[in-house]
Amino acid sequence: xxxxxxxxxxxxxxxxxxxxxxxxxxxxxxxxxxxxxxxxxxxxxxxxxxxxxxxxxxxxxxxxxxxxxxxxxxxxxxxxxxxxxxxxxxxxxxxxxxxxxxxxxxxxxxxxxxxxxxxxxxxxxxxxxxxxxxxxxxxxxxxxxxxxxxxxxxxxxxxxxxxxxxxxxxxxxxxxxxxxxxxxxxxxxxxxxxxxxxxxxxxxxxxxxxxxxxxxxxxxxxxxxxxxxxxxxxxxxxxxxxxxxxxxxxxxxxxxxxxxxxxxxxxxxxxxxxxxxxxxxxxxxxxxxxxxxxxxxxxxxxxxxxxxxxxxxxxxxxxxxxxxxxxxxxxxxxxxxxxxxxxxxxxxxxxxxxxxxxxxxxxxxxxxxxxxxxxxxxxxxxxxxxxxxxxxxxxxxxxxxxxxxxxxxxxxxxxxxxxxxxxxxxxxxxxxxxxxxxxxxxxxxxxxxxxxxxxxxxxxxxxxxxxxxxxxxxxxxxxxxxxxxxxxxxxxxxxxxxxxxxxxxxxxxxxxxxxxxxxxxxxxxxxxxxxxxxxxxxxxxxxxxxxxxxxxxxxxxxxxxxxxxxxxxxxxxxxxxxxxxxxxxxxxxxx
Amino acid sequence: xxxxxxxxxxxxxxxxxxxxxxxxxxxxxxxxxxxxxxxxxxxxxxxxxxxxxxxxxxxxxxxxxxxxxxxxxxxxxxxxxxxxxxxxxxxxxxxxxxxxxxxxxxxxxxxxxxxxxxxxxxxxxxxxxxxxxxxxxxxxxxxxxxxxxxxx
Numbered sequence: 001x002x003x004x005x006x007x008x009x010x011x012x013x014x015x016x017x018x019x020x021x022x023x024x025x026x027x028x029x030x031x032x033x034x035x036x037x038x039x040x041x042x043x044x045x046x047x048x049x050x051x052x053x054x055x056x057x058x059x060x061x062x063x064x065x066x067x068x069x070x071x072x073x074x075x076x077x078x079x080x081x082x083x084x085x086x087x088x089x090x091x092x093x094x095x096x097x098x099x100x101x102x103x104x105x106x107x108x109x110x111x112x113x114x115x116x117x118x119x120x121x122x123x124x125x126x127x128x129x130x131x132x133x134x135x136x137x138x139x140x141x142x143x144x145x146x147x148x149x150x151x152x153x154x155x156x157x158x159x160x161x162x163x164x165x166x167x168x169x170x171x172x173x174x175x176x177x178x179x180x181x182x183x184x185x186x187x188x189x190x191x192x193x194x195x196x197x198x199x200x201x202x203x204x205x206x207x208x209x210x211x212x213x214x215x216x217x218x219x220x221x222x223x224x225x226x227x228x229x230x231x232x233x234x235x236x237x238x239x240x241x242x243x244x245x246x247x248x249x250x251x252x253x254x255x256x257x258x259x260x261x262x263x264x265x266x267x268x269x270x271x272x273x274x275x276x277x278x279x280x281x282x283x284x285x286x287x288x289x290x291x292x293x294x295x296x297x298x299x300x301x302x303x304x305x306x307x308x309x310x311x312x313x314x315x316x317x318x319x320x321x322x323x324x325x326x327x328x329x330x331x332x333x334x335x336x337x338x339x340x341x342x343x344x345x346x347x348x349x350x351x352x353x354x355x356x357x358x359x360x361x362x363x364x365x366x367x368x369x370x371x372x373x374x375x376x377x378x379x380x381x382x383x384x385x386x387x388x389x390x391x392x393x394x395x396x397x398x399x400x401x402x403x404x405x406x407x408x409x410x411x412x413x414x415x416x417x418x419x420x421x422x423x424x425x426x427x428x429x430x431x432x433x434x435x436x437x438x439x440x441x442x443x444x445x446x447x448x449x450x451x452x453x454x455x456x457x458x459x460x461x462x463x464x465x466x467x468x469x470x471x472x473x474x475x476x477x478x479x480x481x482x483x484x485x486x487x488x489x490x491x492x493x494x495x496x497x498x499x500x501x502x503x504x505x506x507x508x509x510x511x512x513x514x515x516x517x518x519x520x521x522x523x524x525x526x527x528x529x530x531x532x533x534x535x536x537x538x539x540x541x542x543x544x545x546x547x548x549x550x551x552x553x554x555x556x557x558x559x560x561x562x563x564x565x566x567x568x569x570x571x572x573x574x575x576x577x578x579x580x581x582x583x584x585x586x587x588x589x590x591x
Numbered sequence: 592x593x594x595x596x597x598x599x600x601x602x603x604x605x606x607x608x609x610x611x612x613x614x615x616x617x618x619x620x621x622x623x624x625x626x627x628x629x630x631x632x633x634x635x636x637x638x639x640x641x642x643x644x645x646x647x648x649x650x651x652x653x654x655x656x657x658x659x660x661x662x663x664x665x666x667x668x669x670x671x672x673x674x675x676x677x678x679x680x681x682x683x684x685x686x687x688x689x690x691x692x693x694x695x696x697x698x699x700x701x702x703x704x705x706x707x708x709x710x711x712x713x714x715x716x717x718x719x720x721x722x723x724x725x726x727x728x729x730x731x732x733x734x735x736x737x738x739x740x741x742x743x
Contacts, residue, residue, distance in 0.1 A: 379684050379739055382672040419742030441743050448742055471671040492664060494733075501736060504667050522741040527624060528680050535624045542627075543683045543737050 032107035042124035044546035046102035049077035050186035050241035053094035061087035075239030085119040099241040105137040106130035147246025150179040157459040164325040176257040180206040189236035195576040214258035223297035226332040229256025231569040238554035279303035289317020289564030292372035294578025311352035354529025369500030375523035375563040390481030394425040394520035410515020417520035525564040550584025609643035666732040669695040694728035
């Protein structure tokens with residue numbers, strides 16, 4: 001050992017008289033930098049409990065937990081993030097990825113407590129002194145999740161006249177995978193979907209290029225994915241977490257992408273349906289619409305002998321006869337229904353219950369009955385002259401068009417109504433070369449039609465006359481429609497908080513010359529097939545059958561679903577009804 | 592209706608009209624399918640009976656039988672809707688249309704009768720009853736607007 005080694009440590013003694021540099025003022029906190037990543041804050045009203053923060057946290061420092069004061073609702077899981085500061089590394093990825101921007105960090109970094117449990121808390125719920133601090137880390141300007149969705153190629157509006165070619169072209173593999181990449185797998189969409197489809201699961205399958213897995217997941221809750229991938233009302237997209245800071249995921253188009261990729265011949269193998277062993281129970285289904293087809297699929301794969309009685313010559317219900325081909329090509333539906341036939345569902349087409357076979361017969365021949373009759377009877381407008389030639393009902397008009405019948409609508413068409421059926425009638429008339437005017441009692445913003453339908457109608461040149469009430473059809477000398485008389489309406493606020501009421505303005509009569517009137521104010525169920533001994537037992541509410549959680553009516557062996565039961569008037573709710581009823585029938589008959 | 596000799600005649604005529612309306616709804620309730628419609632029609636019938644009872648109590652003034660003169664919104668649906676003939680397979684739409692028309696008729700009846708009455712007290716009672724009928728009509732119009740014209 002050298003002398004230097006002995007003396008060197010002593011040199012530290014020269015610092016003993018120097019002023020300390022680390023703690024000048026030990027009684028006061030030293031503030032963090034304005035954008036310091038300190039303890040978390042959360043705007044719990046803005047937060048939707050999507051859990052993206054929990055998913056991205058590498059340290060598993062975040063758990064989504066229930067909060068007594070917050071209830072789950074559509075688009076909000078009701079959960080809120082709890083942060084464990086024993087694990088948190090303050091990287092702020094949770095803030096950067098937050099879909100709503102509710103999660104932020106204060107610039108507070110010192111906090112003393114003897115209780116270790118204090119360092120696990122729910123920001124925004126467990127109140128902290130830094131909750132109101134403006135300083136700290138916030139979501140940056142850039143997006144970890146791309147805000148814009150991948151555009152879908154569409155037929156240009158100018159090219160749509162005179163053709164029923166499908167408007168939407170569908171995603172390529174690269175486009176689908178890129179769009180699927182935007183999904184955070186939060187699952188809020190699952191509860192919003194009436195059929196509770198495993199949306200994050202099948203989107204992940206798209207991302208991984210595993211179409212067979214995607215198809216299996218689709219069929220777990222929906223046996224009509226080709227159809228739904230095109231015309232679903234996509235309530236899932238309304239709650240998509242990504243939609244809070246950009247476009248919601250194109251969930252419907254991704255579903256369509258999977259269904260488009262797998263050939264129907266492969267379905268049985270992929271879905272693992274080989275020989276079905278019968279369980280000896282028979283179920284009769286009235287109506288081959290989405291609810292009936294859905295019930296049929298889930299019953300058949302569980303061994304039930306299923307017969308569907310359908311008045312028309314094809315299945316699909318309103319989706320086959322009411323939705324124009326530019327939205328849903330018929331061959332898609334034919335293939336999906338063909339698959340049901342392939343697995344052993346029996347279809348009795350052109351068999352109208354009440355005429356070709358009695359309800360009594362069906363009731364006695366089967367162990368259970370499912371009524372999925374839909375709303376096929378149009379409401380009449382109930383104005384003078386409605387029955388004259390040239391006055392059509394949208395349902396039969398669209399049916400004729402889908403059957404390739406020639407319908408001469410003339411040069412000017414007036415469509416009454418503001419729902420999706422009215423939009424279909426208007427857009428089809430436009431394709432037939434007519435000038436189309438929609439008369440709607442309320443304002444465009446009150447229309448129940450999907451936004452994309454209203455947008456499409458405008459794009460194609462349909463005119464919408466708002467606040468107009470049709471009062472009379474005027475005939476020409478041959479008794480055919482020549483004009484429609486309508487009144488202009490003012491919107492009067494509803495004292496009880498309902499939607500404003502259109503009230504006709506005295507003296508505002510206007511005559512509009514037209515060649516064809518198409519009524520599309522709504523539909524109702526036709527129960528003429530149902531003998532009174534059954535109809536007296538089945539409870540209804542304003543014409544819709546009342547069912548329990550298994551879609552069972554008051555009659556033990558009679559189940560029901562679709563438009564004649566639910567108020568949502570969409571295919572996906574009907575599909576969900578069919579699935580629930582299949583579960584209920586299984587429970588009833590097999591225990 | 593033009594041959595009334597006294598106010599009492601007018602009141603009796605109105606009472607008879609309410610009884611006829613009650614009977615009409617009761618007959619309809621026997622005609623329709625589904626218990627829901629039967630129950631609704633029986634409710635309508637009971638309301639008409641209520642009117643009849645109010646008329647029977649016309650002795651003093653409008654205040655005592657709880658009538659108001661407030662103006663009631665008129666959506667005028669029954670003005671341009673065509674008549675519906677009652678039938679067995681009647682739907683909810685048919686039923687509401689019939690009810691709206693019936694209430695409109697009752698409103699007009701009471702207004703006309705009020706014009707024939709010289710006694711100011713009783714005149715006010717009839718105008719009050721007309722307003723009651725207008726309220727009933729509005730109730731059916733709103734129901735029609737909400738459930739039948741949902742897409743319009």
